[in-house]
Amino acid sequence: MEDWRKNKLAFMVFMGPATFWLLVFFTIPVVAIWVYSFGERGPLGQTYLAFSFDNYLRAIEPIHLKILWKSIWIGGLSTFLCLLIGFPVALGIAFAPDRWKNPLLLVVVLPFFTNMLIRTFAWIVVLGSRGVVNSGLGWLHGQADWLLGFAGLPDVMGQFTPLEMLHNNYTVIVGLVYVHLPFLILPLYATLEKLDRSYLEASLDLGAGQWRTFFSVLAPLAMPGIVTGCLLVFILSMGNFLVPDRLGGTDSMMIGNLIAQEFSKARDWPFGAALSFVIMYPVFIFFAINALMMRRRERVRAEA
Amino acid sequence: MTDIVAGRRRRREVNPLEYLKRPWMWLTLFGCFVFLYFPIVTLVAFSFNSYKRAFVWKGFSLEWYEKAFNNQALHEAFINSMHVAAVSTVVSTALGAMLGLALYRYWFPWKGTYEGIIHLPIVIPEICMAVAMVIFFWAVGIELSLYTIIVSHIAFTIPFVAVVIRARMAGFDVSLEEASRDLGASEWQTFWFVTFPYMIPGLVAGALMAFVLSLDDFVITFFTAGVGDNTFPVKIYSMLRFSVTPEVNAASTVLILITLSLTLVAMIMQSRWTKGKKE
């Protein structure tokens, strides 16, 4: 890393516009809502400014922590599945011939040009009791029944009962993986694309197997992409409220749903703001520490 | 010795890094493809449903396409969505890329705090940001319009682009830039001929991400929209109280087809262009 003073003009040119934008159109508004988080709800849903930590104390009540914990779990599981699915895809695209890369990327992103709500609805059509999967299974069942009847074994299969696949936490995870996959594939692709293949070739030539090469060479090189992608997917899944709303069962409330409820139905903006900041503080700290760690690592390297 | 050479030669026959030539890779990619497209195919199929509820198949009909083509409000929403997504993608990709590059490259005082803050748009719950934006726009007296939507979209997509660019830059070989400078290139030339080309895949990935985020956003759009600024998601969400009809499926199908054909045209033009350049 360079010290910014070495080239102040370039630093200003690169940092200036985005900093200005995020300062004016994000930080200032967010400071306003941050002030709200210390306020209180009026009887009709007004926001009264005050200075109290009541909303924060309420936010860390056991029941809200329980919801938060559940969101972390579901978000983490979705992230893991996303990585499992997304890594081969990103690798495949990154190692494809150059002229195929962008078209392949588009093939991956194309489903996401349809609205998230519609995509979520599509899963209801796919997984429903009379959905596509169940219809397919029912048909197979009917064929098997007919065949067995033909073989002199009528009624062995019994009546086909559709699988109940919708409205539980598994469907929520499937939905979350589905709607967030590009947020893993895209950063991972960006990292893998430039990967110096000679490292991998060297590893293979030196006798390491594909798996060993994968874990000791490829994965570390891809780490920045993996970390970025997983972080994005995790944060977005944890805060998602649409998917649990539509695909979830009776116990699928996640932190995103709770926050949305406070801002809308409960009309309690101060509490909603406090809940939002409860999940924003750790991320703030994470990025701040991450920046300092990178700096330190670099210094150590420079000294060595 | 000969054994090793022979072994190597055998391995060289299929380059071990041409993952696309390996069956397991094909299987995995095919599985992912099915996962990605199965719901989309269903969605397209149900756009031909003669029944108004998008969950039960009743028979074939083109009714919803006709309805979608004649629905003025839907067209306007569609155009608004495209307008917002296109403008905010271009701006946020440019700003986000510069930011990502600067964060990768420079150390400056208070960088930790700075990074903590600029990544918050990723984590802030949409509704919280939406409310914050509305409060802000009213407080400073900016009238809500299509532009306030665009401004907000840019604000929350910038950090997404920035993190992708940083992930891309993580493996950049700084010595390339040094070499360029040593050979007498100016700072600007070095950026334009060495650094920028390296960033391109990151830019593509970041732009796609920003576009999808903007196109999909409902909450922030709903709050920051002025009178008459309905976007596609706003239209769809408002249908929830009654029933979302296959009209939306039809419109989505048309969107997919438009994107596909534009891509095909772009690909053909690109291959002609590169061919022409070679000749």
Add this chain to the structure above:
Amino acid sequence: MRKFGRSLISQVSRRAFMQGSVAAVGITFVGGANRAWSAEEKRLNIYNWDTYIGEKTLGTFNARTGIQVQYDLFGDNEEMFAKLKEGNPGYDIIVPTDYMVEDMISLGMVVPLDHSKIPNLKHLDPAFTNPAYDPGMKHSIPYMWGTMGLGYKESAMDSAPESWADVLEPSRAAKHSGRIALLSDSRAVIGCALKYMGYPMNSTDAKQIAEARDLLIAVKPHIKTFAADNGQDLLVAGEVDITMEWSGDIAAVMQEEEGYNYVVPKEGSNVWVDNICIPKDAPHPDNAHKFINHVHDVDVHVEIANTIYFATPNKDAKAKMPKEYTDNPAVFAPDDVLSRCEGILSVGEHTRLYDEAWTAIQAS
């Protein structure tokens, strides 16, 4: 209520009124809008639910008045409220539900109406002209109404459900375990549980609300999901056999399909009324009055009711509607049931009780 607007309309025909009254009342001012009526541009910005209007309503309005309409959409009351809370971006007409009207009046977010500009109010059923949430319709005009009840698939039931017990009492809900959907609406669900237990729907007694909460937690294992206002779709798709839903949604299903029915449980339920209001700082209040009047024109209203199939408070329009509409229990609940129904009212600072109970139900 009937005295409003009578004198004008009795002398001139409706049509003539629409064209001539602008000049006649050109000097009147309304609400806080300091604007001479005649000076208004020919525009109107409506903020309403999607497809919550007749297919021709806006066309005929434009033909009669020359006013261009911009029709914008929201998905629920809270969204609309939050959108207008900081200020009105330029809407002239909004369509909130009863409890929301009450709060918006208290917060000064809607302006008083000039009934003399809405002669078609005479078509309203007197039962609707003095609502509890807005006595004397000073700020709001009823638009459509309905009930909350149970939509069910007839073939899946031994006998038609008649009580909330069928979905709320664990022992009886077990019969349809996993085939029941409740709405994802805290006030409605807890309110109905309160009704079932014999308490008022708008109870502010923490103990009663806690009892309702515990009942809902106990019955949760038998509930498939809290449907986000798409219970009717779940019903048709075969996901559930019985669902708590708003009347009109089930009425729409019954119109399309055989074998589904709707009942308002005997303990009573929620009855709601959607209303047309003019928000504060509306740029075209005169046009807004014209629009309200237009909507309650009998022929126009018949077309609206035919399209959206909710119950109408417009008695003269109702009289012109076909039998399958007027005799449909999913549109008009029987009077004796209706007498046990209550509207959801604003509970002020007690909202938090409901909010916390709802979170507890979801999280348990």
